[in-house]
Amino acid sequence: MPSLSEEERNLAKNVPAEDSAITMRQTIFYAQGGGQPSDTGTIGPVDQEPTFGVSLVRKTPDGRFLHFGKFLDATSSFVAGQPVVQKVEDSKRNYHSRLHTAGHIVGLAMQLLMPDKKKVKANHFPREASMEYEGLLYNEHKPVIQEKVDELVRLDLPILISWLEGVAQVGDGEGAEEGRTRIASIGGLDHNPCGGTHVARTGLVGSVVIRKISRQKGISRVSYDVSPGIEA
Structure with missing residues:
Protein backbone atom coordinates (compact mmCIF):
# COMPACT_ATOMS: atom_id res chain seq x y z
CA MET A 1 0.00 0.00 0.00
CA PRO A 2 2.71 2.49 -0.98
CA SER A 3 0.25 5.21 -2.08
CA LEU A 4 -1.12 5.66 1.46
CA SER A 5 0.20 8.34 3.75
CA GLU A 6 1.97 7.36 6.95
CA GLU A 7 -1.11 8.42 8.94
CA GLU A 8 -3.31 6.17 6.80
CA ARG A 9 -0.92 3.23 7.08
CA ASN A 10 -1.05 3.60 10.86
CA LEU A 11 -4.77 2.80 10.66
CA ALA A 12 -3.95 -0.66 9.33
CA LYS A 13 -0.80 -1.80 11.09
CA ASN A 14 -1.84 -5.47 10.99
CA VAL A 15 -2.99 -5.49 7.37
CA PRO A 16 -0.74 -7.56 5.06
CA ALA A 17 1.55 -5.38 2.94
CA GLU A 18 0.24 -6.97 -0.26
CA ASP A 19 -3.36 -5.88 0.46
CA SER A 20 -4.98 -2.99 -1.39
CA ALA A 21 -7.01 -0.08 -0.03
CA ILE A 22 -10.12 1.36 -1.69
CA THR A 23 -10.89 4.93 -0.58
CA MET A 24 -14.47 6.22 -0.52
CA ARG A 25 -16.30 9.22 0.86
CA GLN A 26 -19.33 7.12 1.80
CA THR A 27 -19.78 3.52 2.88
CA ILE A 28 -22.35 1.13 4.29
CA PHE A 29 -19.57 -0.69 6.15
CA TYR A 30 -19.10 -0.05 9.86
CA ALA A 31 -15.59 1.34 10.29
CA GLN A 32 -13.60 -0.05 13.21
CA GLY A 33 -13.89 2.10 16.31
CA GLY A 34 -15.59 2.48 19.67
CA GLY A 35 -14.30 -0.93 20.76
CA GLN A 36 -16.02 -2.70 17.84
CA PRO A 37 -14.33 -4.35 14.84
CA SER A 38 -15.25 -3.28 11.33
CA ASP A 39 -17.63 -5.00 8.98
CA THR A 40 -16.30 -7.31 6.30
CA GLY A 41 -17.79 -8.01 2.90
CA THR A 42 -17.30 -7.27 -0.78
CA ILE A 43 -17.20 -4.43 -3.32
CA GLY A 44 -17.85 -4.79 -7.02
CA PRO A 45 -18.90 -2.95 -10.17
CA VAL A 46 -22.61 -2.25 -10.64
CA ASP A 47 -24.50 -5.24 -12.14
CA GLN A 48 -21.43 -7.46 -11.89
CA GLU A 49 -20.03 -10.00 -9.47
CA PRO A 50 -17.98 -8.64 -6.53
CA THR A 51 -14.30 -8.18 -7.35
CA PHE A 52 -12.86 -7.02 -4.01
CA GLY A 53 -12.99 -8.71 -0.61
CA VAL A 54 -13.08 -6.26 2.31
CA SER A 55 -11.32 -7.39 5.50
CA LEU A 56 -11.02 -4.08 7.40
CA VAL A 57 -12.56 -0.60 7.19
CA ARG A 58 -11.11 2.47 8.94
CA LYS A 59 -12.19 6.10 8.92
CA THR A 60 -9.53 8.76 8.37
CA PRO A 61 -9.44 12.01 10.39
CA ASP A 62 -10.71 13.92 7.33
CA GLY A 63 -13.77 11.68 6.97
CA ARG A 64 -12.76 9.28 4.20
CA PHE A 65 -13.21 5.51 4.51
CA LEU A 66 -10.36 3.11 3.74
CA HIS A 67 -11.53 -0.37 2.71
CA PHE A 68 -8.61 -2.77 3.07
CA GLY A 69 -8.58 -6.18 1.42
CA LYS A 70 -7.73 -8.14 -1.70
CA PHE A 71 -8.96 -8.22 -5.28
CA LEU A 72 -10.63 -11.56 -5.95
CA ASP A 73 -9.15 -11.62 -9.44
CA ALA A 74 -5.64 -10.45 -10.25
CA THR A 75 -6.93 -8.60 -13.32
CA SER A 76 -9.57 -6.58 -11.43
CA SER A 77 -9.30 -2.90 -10.54
CA PHE A 78 -11.37 0.23 -9.93
CA VAL A 79 -11.05 3.74 -11.34
CA ALA A 80 -11.68 7.00 -9.49
CA GLY A 81 -15.37 7.94 -9.49
CA GLN A 82 -16.56 4.50 -10.58
CA PRO A 83 -19.99 3.51 -9.15
CA VAL A 84 -19.77 0.33 -7.10
CA VAL A 85 -21.97 -1.99 -5.06
CA GLN A 86 -20.99 -2.67 -1.44
CA LYS A 87 -22.20 -5.77 0.39
CA VAL A 88 -21.73 -6.35 4.12
CA GLU A 89 -21.30 -9.87 5.50
CA ASP A 90 -24.58 -10.14 7.39
CA SER A 91 -23.62 -12.91 9.82
Missing part, protein backbone atom coordinates in the same frame (compact mmCIF):
# COMPACT_ATOMS: atom_id res chain seq x y z
CA LYS A 92 -20.55 -11.06 11.08
CA ARG A 93 -22.42 -7.73 11.34
CA ASN A 94 -25.08 -9.45 13.45
CA TYR A 95 -22.46 -11.13 15.65
CA HIS A 96 -20.59 -7.87 16.25
CA SER A 97 -23.89 -6.09 16.97
CA ARG A 98 -24.85 -8.74 19.52
CA LEU A 99 -21.45 -8.47 21.20
CA HIS A 100 -21.73 -4.68 21.37
CA THR A 101 -25.27 -4.72 22.74
CA ALA A 102 -24.21 -7.37 25.26
CA GLY A 103 -21.49 -5.00 26.48
CA HIS A 104 -24.11 -2.32 27.09
CA ILE A 105 -26.24 -4.88 28.95
CA VAL A 106 -23.29 -5.78 31.18
CA GLY A 107 -22.73 -2.05 31.71
CA LEU A 108 -26.37 -1.52 32.69
CA ALA A 109 -26.23 -4.49 35.06
CA MET A 110 -23.17 -3.00 36.73
CA GLN A 111 -24.85 0.41 36.95
CA LEU A 112 -27.89 -1.10 38.66
CA LEU A 113 -25.88 -3.33 41.01
CA MET A 114 -22.83 -1.20 41.77
CA PRO A 115 -23.40 2.41 40.68
CA ASP A 116 -20.22 3.50 42.46
CA LYS A 117 -18.05 1.55 40.01
CA LYS A 118 -16.90 3.84 37.19
CA LYS A 119 -16.46 2.32 33.73
CA VAL A 120 -13.04 3.08 32.28
CA LYS A 121 -12.92 0.96 29.11
CA ALA A 122 -15.03 -1.24 26.85
CA ASN A 123 -13.91 -3.85 24.32
CA HIS A 124 -16.47 -5.56 22.08
CA PHE A 125 -14.08 -7.62 19.94
CA PRO A 126 -14.69 -11.37 19.58
CA ARG A 127 -12.78 -13.46 22.17
CA GLU A 128 -11.72 -10.23 23.91
CA ALA A 129 -15.06 -8.70 24.91
CA SER A 130 -14.93 -7.05 28.33
CA MET A 131 -15.91 -4.05 30.44
CA GLU A 132 -13.36 -2.48 32.81
CA TYR A 133 -14.13 -0.62 36.03
CA GLU A 134 -12.27 1.32 38.65
CA GLY A 135 -12.04 -0.56 41.94
CA LEU A 136 -11.97 -4.22 42.81
CA LEU A 137 -14.46 -6.89 41.83
CA TYR A 138 -14.11 -10.49 42.96
CA ASN A 139 -15.26 -13.93 41.86
CA GLU A 140 -18.27 -13.78 44.20
CA HIS A 141 -19.57 -10.87 42.10
CA LYS A 142 -19.72 -13.02 38.97
CA PRO A 143 -23.01 -14.88 39.68
CA VAL A 144 -24.63 -11.65 40.88
CA ILE A 145 -23.73 -9.85 37.65
CA GLN A 146 -24.77 -12.90 35.60
CA GLU A 147 -28.20 -12.99 37.24
CA LYS A 148 -28.85 -9.31 36.51
CA VAL A 149 -27.61 -9.67 32.91
CA ASP A 150 -29.92 -12.67 32.39
CA GLU A 151 -32.83 -10.63 33.72
CA LEU A 152 -32.13 -7.74 31.32
CA VAL A 153 -31.92 -10.13 28.37
CA ARG A 154 -35.12 -11.87 29.44
CA LEU A 155 -36.99 -8.54 29.66
CA ASP A 156 -36.36 -8.07 25.91
CA LEU A 157 -35.91 -4.32 26.31
CA PRO A 158 -35.78 -2.13 23.18
CA ILE A 159 -32.46 -0.64 22.05
CA LEU A 160 -33.13 2.93 20.94
CA ILE A 161 -30.78 5.15 18.92
CA SER A 162 -31.10 8.94 19.09
CA TRP A 163 -29.00 12.03 18.43
CA LEU A 164 -28.17 14.71 20.97
CA GLU A 165 -27.90 17.91 18.95
CA GLY A 166 -25.48 20.74 19.68
CA VAL A 167 -23.16 18.62 21.81
CA ALA A 168 -19.77 17.79 20.35
CA GLN A 169 -18.71 15.41 23.08
CA VAL A 170 -20.33 13.37 25.83
CA GLY A 171 -18.32 11.19 28.19
CA ASP A 172 -15.31 9.87 26.29
CA GLY A 173 -16.66 11.27 23.01
CA GLU A 174 -17.67 7.98 21.41
CA GLY A 175 -20.41 8.61 18.86
CA ALA A 176 -19.56 12.32 18.46
CA GLU A 177 -20.10 13.62 14.93
CA GLU A 178 -20.17 17.19 13.65
CA GLY A 179 -21.57 18.84 16.75
CA ARG A 180 -23.99 16.10 17.71
CA THR A 181 -23.68 12.85 19.60
CA ARG A 182 -25.29 9.49 18.88
CA ILE A 183 -26.87 7.93 21.96
CA ALA A 184 -27.72 4.24 22.46
CA SER A 185 -30.37 3.60 25.11
CA ILE A 186 -31.66 0.40 26.68
CA GLY A 187 -35.35 0.62 27.46
CA GLY A 188 -35.07 4.11 28.92
CA LEU A 189 -32.82 2.77 31.70
CA ASP A 190 -29.40 3.41 30.22
CA HIS A 191 -28.11 6.10 27.86
CA ASN A 192 -24.57 6.02 26.46
CA PRO A 193 -22.74 7.86 23.68
CA CYS A 194 -22.10 5.16 21.09
CA GLY A 195 -21.32 5.02 17.39
CA GLY A 196 -21.53 1.22 17.13
CA THR A 197 -24.07 -1.22 15.73
CA HIS A 198 -26.70 -2.91 17.89
CA VAL A 199 -29.54 -5.40 17.72
CA ALA A 200 -33.07 -4.04 18.15
CA ARG A 201 -33.84 -5.62 21.54
CA THR A 202 -31.89 -7.13 24.42
CA GLY A 203 -33.52 -10.51 23.79
CA LEU A 204 -31.85 -10.71 20.38
CA VAL A 205 -28.31 -10.97 21.78
CA GLY A 206 -28.82 -14.65 22.60
CA SER A 207 -27.19 -15.76 25.85
CA VAL A 208 -24.68 -13.43 27.50
CA VAL A 209 -22.09 -15.32 29.54
CA ILE A 210 -19.90 -13.64 32.15
CA ARG A 211 -16.69 -15.57 31.52
CA LYS A 212 -14.47 -14.28 34.31
CA ILE A 213 -13.50 -11.35 36.49
CA SER A 214 -9.86 -10.31 36.64
CA ARG A 215 -8.00 -7.51 38.40
CA GLN A 216 -4.86 -5.49 37.72
CA LYS A 217 -3.57 -2.28 39.29
CA GLY A 218 -6.89 -1.32 40.83
CA ILE A 219 -8.90 -1.99 37.65
CA SER A 220 -11.37 -4.89 37.39
CA ARG A 221 -12.20 -6.49 34.05
CA VAL A 222 -15.53 -8.25 33.50
CA SER A 223 -15.05 -10.52 30.47
CA TYR A 224 -18.11 -11.74 28.60
CA ASP A 225 -19.23 -13.55 25.46
CA VAL A 226 -22.44 -14.25 23.59
CA SER A 227 -23.91 -17.54 22.44
CA PRO A 228 -24.49 -18.66 19.75
CA GLY A 229 -21.31 -17.36 18.18
CA ILE A 230 -20.40 -16.47 14.63
CA GLU A 231 -20.44 -20.09 13.43
CA ALA A 232 -24.16 -20.51 14.14
Whole structure:
Protein backbone atom coordinates (compact mmCIF):
# COMPACT_ATOMS: atom_id res chain seq x y z
CA MET A 1 0.00 0.00 0.00
CA PRO A 2 2.71 2.49 -0.98
CA SER A 3 0.25 5.21 -2.08
CA LEU A 4 -1.12 5.66 1.46
CA SER A 5 0.20 8.34 3.75
CA GLU A 6 1.97 7.36 6.95
CA GLU A 7 -1.11 8.42 8.94
CA GLU A 8 -3.31 6.17 6.80
CA ARG A 9 -0.92 3.23 7.08
CA ASN A 10 -1.05 3.60 10.86
CA LEU A 11 -4.77 2.80 10.66
CA ALA A 12 -3.95 -0.66 9.33
CA LYS A 13 -0.80 -1.80 11.09
CA ASN A 14 -1.84 -5.47 10.99
CA VAL A 15 -2.99 -5.49 7.37
CA PRO A 16 -0.74 -7.56 5.06
CA ALA A 17 1.55 -5.38 2.94
CA GLU A 18 0.24 -6.97 -0.26
CA ASP A 19 -3.36 -5.88 0.46
CA SER A 20 -4.98 -2.99 -1.39
CA ALA A 21 -7.01 -0.08 -0.03
CA ILE A 22 -10.12 1.36 -1.69
CA THR A 23 -10.89 4.93 -0.58
CA MET A 24 -14.47 6.22 -0.52
CA ARG A 25 -16.30 9.22 0.86
CA GLN A 26 -19.33 7.12 1.80
CA THR A 27 -19.78 3.52 2.88
CA ILE A 28 -22.35 1.13 4.29
CA PHE A 29 -19.57 -0.69 6.15
CA TYR A 30 -19.10 -0.05 9.86
CA ALA A 31 -15.59 1.34 10.29
CA GLN A 32 -13.60 -0.05 13.21
CA GLY A 33 -13.89 2.10 16.31
CA GLY A 34 -15.59 2.48 19.67
CA GLY A 35 -14.30 -0.93 20.76
CA GLN A 36 -16.02 -2.70 17.84
CA PRO A 37 -14.33 -4.35 14.84
CA SER A 38 -15.25 -3.28 11.33
CA ASP A 39 -17.63 -5.00 8.98
CA THR A 40 -16.30 -7.31 6.30
CA GLY A 41 -17.79 -8.01 2.90
CA THR A 42 -17.30 -7.27 -0.78
CA ILE A 43 -17.20 -4.43 -3.32
CA GLY A 44 -17.85 -4.79 -7.02
CA PRO A 45 -18.90 -2.95 -10.17
CA VAL A 46 -22.61 -2.25 -10.64
CA ASP A 47 -24.50 -5.24 -12.14
CA GLN A 48 -21.43 -7.46 -11.89
CA GLU A 49 -20.03 -10.00 -9.47
CA PRO A 50 -17.98 -8.64 -6.53
CA THR A 51 -14.30 -8.18 -7.35
CA PHE A 52 -12.86 -7.02 -4.01
CA GLY A 53 -12.99 -8.71 -0.61
CA VAL A 54 -13.08 -6.26 2.31
CA SER A 55 -11.32 -7.39 5.50
CA LEU A 56 -11.02 -4.08 7.40
CA VAL A 57 -12.56 -0.60 7.19
CA ARG A 58 -11.11 2.47 8.94
CA LYS A 59 -12.19 6.10 8.92
CA THR A 60 -9.53 8.76 8.37
CA PRO A 61 -9.44 12.01 10.39
CA ASP A 62 -10.71 13.92 7.33
CA GLY A 63 -13.77 11.68 6.97
CA ARG A 64 -12.76 9.28 4.20
CA PHE A 65 -13.21 5.51 4.51
CA LEU A 66 -10.36 3.11 3.74
CA HIS A 67 -11.53 -0.37 2.71
CA PHE A 68 -8.61 -2.77 3.07
CA GLY A 69 -8.58 -6.18 1.42
CA LYS A 70 -7.73 -8.14 -1.70
CA PHE A 71 -8.96 -8.22 -5.28
CA LEU A 72 -10.63 -11.56 -5.95
CA ASP A 73 -9.15 -11.62 -9.44
CA ALA A 74 -5.64 -10.45 -10.25
CA THR A 75 -6.93 -8.60 -13.32
CA SER A 76 -9.57 -6.58 -11.43
CA SER A 77 -9.30 -2.90 -10.54
CA PHE A 78 -11.37 0.23 -9.93
CA VAL A 79 -11.05 3.74 -11.34
CA ALA A 80 -11.68 7.00 -9.49
CA GLY A 81 -15.37 7.94 -9.49
CA GLN A 82 -16.56 4.50 -10.58
CA PRO A 83 -19.99 3.51 -9.15
CA VAL A 84 -19.77 0.33 -7.10
CA VAL A 85 -21.97 -1.99 -5.06
CA GLN A 86 -20.99 -2.67 -1.44
CA LYS A 87 -22.20 -5.77 0.39
CA VAL A 88 -21.73 -6.35 4.12
CA GLU A 89 -21.30 -9.87 5.50
CA ASP A 90 -24.58 -10.14 7.39
CA SER A 91 -23.62 -12.91 9.82
CA LYS A 92 -20.55 -11.06 11.08
CA ARG A 93 -22.42 -7.73 11.34
CA ASN A 94 -25.08 -9.45 13.45
CA TYR A 95 -22.46 -11.13 15.65
CA HIS A 96 -20.59 -7.87 16.25
CA SER A 97 -23.89 -6.09 16.97
CA ARG A 98 -24.85 -8.74 19.52
CA LEU A 99 -21.45 -8.47 21.20
CA HIS A 100 -21.73 -4.68 21.37
CA THR A 101 -25.27 -4.72 22.74
CA ALA A 102 -24.21 -7.37 25.26
CA GLY A 103 -21.49 -5.00 26.48
CA HIS A 104 -24.11 -2.32 27.09
CA ILE A 105 -26.24 -4.88 28.95
CA VAL A 106 -23.29 -5.78 31.18
CA GLY A 107 -22.73 -2.05 31.71
CA LEU A 108 -26.37 -1.52 32.69
CA ALA A 109 -26.23 -4.49 35.06
CA MET A 110 -23.17 -3.00 36.73
CA GLN A 111 -24.85 0.41 36.95
CA LEU A 112 -27.89 -1.10 38.66
CA LEU A 113 -25.88 -3.33 41.01
CA MET A 114 -22.83 -1.20 41.77
CA PRO A 115 -23.40 2.41 40.68
CA ASP A 116 -20.22 3.50 42.46
CA LYS A 117 -18.05 1.55 40.01
CA LYS A 118 -16.90 3.84 37.19
CA LYS A 119 -16.46 2.32 33.73
CA VAL A 120 -13.04 3.08 32.28
CA LYS A 121 -12.92 0.96 29.11
CA ALA A 122 -15.03 -1.24 26.85
CA ASN A 123 -13.91 -3.85 24.32
CA HIS A 124 -16.47 -5.56 22.08
CA PHE A 125 -14.08 -7.62 19.94
CA PRO A 126 -14.69 -11.37 19.58
CA ARG A 127 -12.78 -13.46 22.17
CA GLU A 128 -11.72 -10.23 23.91
CA ALA A 129 -15.06 -8.70 24.91
CA SER A 130 -14.93 -7.05 28.33
CA MET A 131 -15.91 -4.05 30.44
CA GLU A 132 -13.36 -2.48 32.81
CA TYR A 133 -14.13 -0.62 36.03
CA GLU A 134 -12.27 1.32 38.65
CA GLY A 135 -12.04 -0.56 41.94
CA LEU A 136 -11.97 -4.22 42.81
CA LEU A 137 -14.46 -6.89 41.83
CA TYR A 138 -14.11 -10.49 42.96
CA ASN A 139 -15.26 -13.93 41.86
CA GLU A 140 -18.27 -13.78 44.20
CA HIS A 141 -19.57 -10.87 42.10
CA LYS A 142 -19.72 -13.02 38.97
CA PRO A 143 -23.01 -14.88 39.68
CA VAL A 144 -24.63 -11.65 40.88
CA ILE A 145 -23.73 -9.85 37.65
CA GLN A 146 -24.77 -12.90 35.60
CA GLU A 147 -28.20 -12.99 37.24
CA LYS A 148 -28.85 -9.31 36.51
CA VAL A 149 -27.61 -9.67 32.91
CA ASP A 150 -29.92 -12.67 32.39
CA GLU A 151 -32.83 -10.63 33.72
CA LEU A 152 -32.13 -7.74 31.32
CA VAL A 153 -31.92 -10.13 28.37
CA ARG A 154 -35.12 -11.87 29.44
CA LEU A 155 -36.99 -8.54 29.66
CA ASP A 156 -36.36 -8.07 25.91
CA LEU A 157 -35.91 -4.32 26.31
CA PRO A 158 -35.78 -2.13 23.18
CA ILE A 159 -32.46 -0.64 22.05
CA LEU A 160 -33.13 2.93 20.94
CA ILE A 161 -30.78 5.15 18.92
CA SER A 162 -31.10 8.94 19.09
CA TRP A 163 -29.00 12.03 18.43
CA LEU A 164 -28.17 14.71 20.97
CA GLU A 165 -27.90 17.91 18.95
CA GLY A 166 -25.48 20.74 19.68
CA VAL A 167 -23.16 18.62 21.81
CA ALA A 168 -19.77 17.79 20.35
CA GLN A 169 -18.71 15.41 23.08
CA VAL A 170 -20.33 13.37 25.83
CA GLY A 171 -18.32 11.19 28.19
CA ASP A 172 -15.31 9.87 26.29
CA GLY A 173 -16.66 11.27 23.01
CA GLU A 174 -17.67 7.98 21.41
CA GLY A 175 -20.41 8.61 18.86
CA ALA A 176 -19.56 12.32 18.46
CA GLU A 177 -20.10 13.62 14.93
CA GLU A 178 -20.17 17.19 13.65
CA GLY A 179 -21.57 18.84 16.75
CA ARG A 180 -23.99 16.10 17.71
CA THR A 181 -23.68 12.85 19.60
CA ARG A 182 -25.29 9.49 18.88
CA ILE A 183 -26.87 7.93 21.96
CA ALA A 184 -27.72 4.24 22.46
CA SER A 185 -30.37 3.60 25.11
CA ILE A 186 -31.66 0.40 26.68
CA GLY A 187 -35.35 0.62 27.46
CA GLY A 188 -35.07 4.11 28.92
CA LEU A 189 -32.82 2.77 31.70
CA ASP A 190 -29.40 3.41 30.22
CA HIS A 191 -28.11 6.10 27.86
CA ASN A 192 -24.57 6.02 26.46
CA PRO A 193 -22.74 7.86 23.68
CA CYS A 194 -22.10 5.16 21.09
CA GLY A 195 -21.32 5.02 17.39
CA GLY A 196 -21.53 1.22 17.13
CA THR A 197 -24.07 -1.22 15.73
CA HIS A 198 -26.70 -2.91 17.89
CA VAL A 199 -29.54 -5.40 17.72
CA ALA A 200 -33.07 -4.04 18.15
CA ARG A 201 -33.84 -5.62 21.54
CA THR A 202 -31.89 -7.13 24.42
CA GLY A 203 -33.52 -10.51 23.79
CA LEU A 204 -31.85 -10.71 20.38
CA VAL A 205 -28.31 -10.97 21.78
CA GLY A 206 -28.82 -14.65 22.60
CA SER A 207 -27.19 -15.76 25.85
CA VAL A 208 -24.68 -13.43 27.50
CA VAL A 209 -22.09 -15.32 29.54
CA ILE A 210 -19.90 -13.64 32.15
CA ARG A 211 -16.69 -15.57 31.52
CA LYS A 212 -14.47 -14.28 34.31
CA ILE A 213 -13.50 -11.35 36.49
CA SER A 214 -9.86 -10.31 36.64
CA ARG A 215 -8.00 -7.51 38.40
CA GLN A 216 -4.86 -5.49 37.72
CA LYS A 217 -3.57 -2.28 39.29
CA GLY A 218 -6.89 -1.32 40.83
CA ILE A 219 -8.90 -1.99 37.65
CA SER A 220 -11.37 -4.89 37.39
CA ARG A 221 -12.20 -6.49 34.05
CA VAL A 222 -15.53 -8.25 33.50
CA SER A 223 -15.05 -10.52 30.47
CA TYR A 224 -18.11 -11.74 28.60
CA ASP A 225 -19.23 -13.55 25.46
CA VAL A 226 -22.44 -14.25 23.59
CA SER A 227 -23.91 -17.54 22.44
CA PRO A 228 -24.49 -18.66 19.75
CA GLY A 229 -21.31 -17.36 18.18
CA ILE A 230 -20.40 -16.47 14.63
CA GLU A 231 -20.44 -20.09 13.43
CA ALA A 232 -24.16 -20.51 14.14
